[in-house]
Amino acid sequence: MENKSKRYPPRWANRFLEWYCNPPLLDEIQGDAFELYYREAKMSKRKADLKFIWNVFRFLRWRNIRKQKPHYINYSTGMLQNIFKVAVRNFFRQPGHSLLNVMGLAVSFLAAFLIGLWVFHETSYDRFHYDPEKIFKVMSHVDGNGAIETYPAARANINLTTISDVTEKAVVISGTRWPNELCFRPDGKTNECIYLFGIFAEQPFFSIFNFPIIKGNKNPLANPTNIAISESMAVKLYGDTDPLGKTLKIDDHFPVTIASIFKDVPSNSSLQFEFVVPTQVFARMRGLSDDYFSKDFQTVYFKTSTDIMSEALTAKLNNPSILTEDLKKDKVSYSAFPFVNERLRGEFTNGKNSGGRIQYVNLFVLIAVLVVAMAVINFINLSTARASNRSKEIGIRKVIGAQRNGVVMQFVGESFLVVVIALVIASLSTQLLLPAFNSLIGETLSVTLLNPSILVWLGAFALVVALAAGLYPAWVMSAFQPAKVLKGNTVTASTGAQHLRKVLLVVQVSVSVGIIIFTGVLFEQLSFIREKNLGLDSQNILHIEPTYKIMQRYDALKAELLTHPQIKSVTATASDPVDLTVQTTGVSWPGMPEGMNAAFKILGANYEVGETFGLQLIDGRFMGAKPGDTLNTEVVVSESALIKMDLKDPIGTHIKIGDSHCVIIGIVKDFHTGSLKQEQLPTIIYAHPILQCSRLYVKYEAGTTQEAIATIQETYKRLEPAFTMKYDFVDEAFDTMYKTENTASSMLVFFTSIALLIAVIGVVGLATYNVLKRKKEIGLKRVFGATVWQILGNLSKEFVLLIAFAALLAIPVAWYGAGQWLSGFAYRINMPWWIFVVTLFGITIITVVLITLQGLKTIRTNPTETLRSE
């Protein structure tokens, strides 16, 4: 034969043949195929390749396929004992590494568990009702010249009987202030107030929603003088005595009979309340006739009996019999909102449902998956790196007769053991850390560990992770050939495996970098919100919910408060300036274009509002103690309102708000009247009689909070002895507007640290291993005179390059993701590029430091020790 250049047929085809072919037939079949190949390859290698592949597939006949012999891996108990012993010994041979492995997994499991609990809690909201998908809320959309505003309200007397799918409807009035938060006097104590939240609802409420009544009347709202209270409320007011049949006074005025007691509302309910009162009481408290009330806009829920979708319901709702002419004229339309979406998908932008909290849920699920994946990658990396340590053992096992599958099973079993240990550690830590986590995010998550279904889930989880993490290293290790290995040739991992390790490390680092950058941007945006000049002061202002009596004595209260040096100013308003929700389109001014429907936010206030909130006057003046104009209501307009109205000489101009005649006396600089996630609407402040104001604000000297509160409470008590003062802080209320974002950012910081930790573990593990393997090389270099730093540089260069590459991969992705999130804010920061740079540098420096720490010891060892040949 002439010299055969070692042409070889396509490896994969050959391997495929070897895999499926029945071993006794392999020689002849493969031999023939190879013979034909060599013959053909003399002329054209490509043709030969193609023919070879063709032949491999043509040989794929039933007769030639290997018969599956049962692969029983018979392990005697002695064998199992040995395997177990060996596993344990191996674990302790390199305790640092093994511990690193276990802790990496445990930490990632912990993160996954916590996130899992949170996600489970969030997605379980409102699902405890009967047929939750059949409950809907009516939303109103108002087209206000371009922007569509959405409100969770509809006409109270909305007539849904024309829609056959609807079984019942109920108006539910909830809120956070009067009249939903009321003073209740505990039994026997007439001067004490316990403030409790509740709702007003129409009779079908308890059949639409599943709030089980445990004692008393099953249909309490049928009687307009009944009240239903929760278990805890009963205890708070009556202790152990049975409250059924007793009388409570709503607002110290309207007597109601306790007709039923219901089970405490669970934490995963969007509707939270401690008592339910019929809507008729509400009407009377507000001094509205039943007729007037029925035309008022309130929150309306309804239940369907069929599986009709929300789109179809929306169409039906806009039928003229329901959406009356006058509403249509005001550019109002209705839509049906599924109640199950309330918690996670409750946001509306410009009239369209635009998700909401769900984006955070998705974000955190993603993070959980990433974190576990990273830990698994770490595990794989460390295991394959350590594979060569076990090579002699594997060689011996194979010689004695272990089948390849048996070896694979052994190592997968070891991985499973490690995973189970990590799982146990993670479960215990979850229990321990849960209270701290709860306070971090302000929730009440709980888990009962011994729940059988949870154990099943955990078991399945452990199996999946063990397989994912253990299979590849086991496969690599079981491939060691006894002949090579027992001769003492150190098995270096194939270049394929080494590349894989590098790829995995890059993936890990880029994920960590991405998460860090994203968290950084989040943080910046949130601080921006907090510190942004809102145009009004929110610090050091106390908000009091006054009683009618106090408002009658407003002047006396104010005079008395101002005698104290810590009190700076006092004012009263009808609505909350920081979170102003009152708006109207009924504003008209001279020169207003025909048919224009502009929305303005309006704030009714007492004259000191400018001073208390630090509003900046541009022109004119604020309202004075005595109105200068007795016929017209004095108003102060904001800059943007002025621009909207396009008035040349605003001061003194007469405008109309609804039916009231007003005169502009001043122009104020724009101030934020809501969350920075929304665009601002122009604002008008109008003079409002004190007795109609429901909010008191007291500004006090910074740093004197304690004394100020004491003083205010004392003064209040003197003027209003029957009621405990109800107050809160304006800046706290302001923060709650961003509760979702704040929770998300706390969680993000927490989980970012975990991700970072895992990435660090990965780098450390790999670096240590790398250094150890190159012991001899390092020793040699030292002999030839390399300095410690030169070697260090050499070692770290490879890693630093990898890390830098990973970071560069992560940057565009993080940029895009952060940009998307930021676009949800109407007022936002520019992308802080410095975060990207800092992260990049930080990661590089950390890596170098770690490698240095690990490498220094090995590098410093005396070369005579490392170069000793065994």
Added chain:
Amino acid sequence: MKGNYLGELEELILLTVGILHPNAYGVAVMDELDVRAGRSLNISAVHSVLTRLEGKGFLKSKMSDPTEERGGRRKRIFLLTGAGKRALEEAQVLRTEMYNRIPRVALQVIGVGSK
């Protein structure tokens, strides 16, 4: 003879195995068939016929020594059994007998035989 009728391809392959004796194996049979009868079959088809014939008892096989040219793999050498030889003979006899029964006239039309 009981139901063991020989297909045309099977007969050809049996003949080839006889010709190539004692080196009849997959590739050789395939090549010989191609050269002599102009039939180019895929190697796997040849294998399957050979195996079938062995199953019917007309051939027996044994493994040869490993050869260098096949990367150390062995060949499966096929040999005619007694039954195989008989089958070939019978088939040959049958052909000749039936051919001799064709009347001159028919053959003339086909254009065979003397003018």
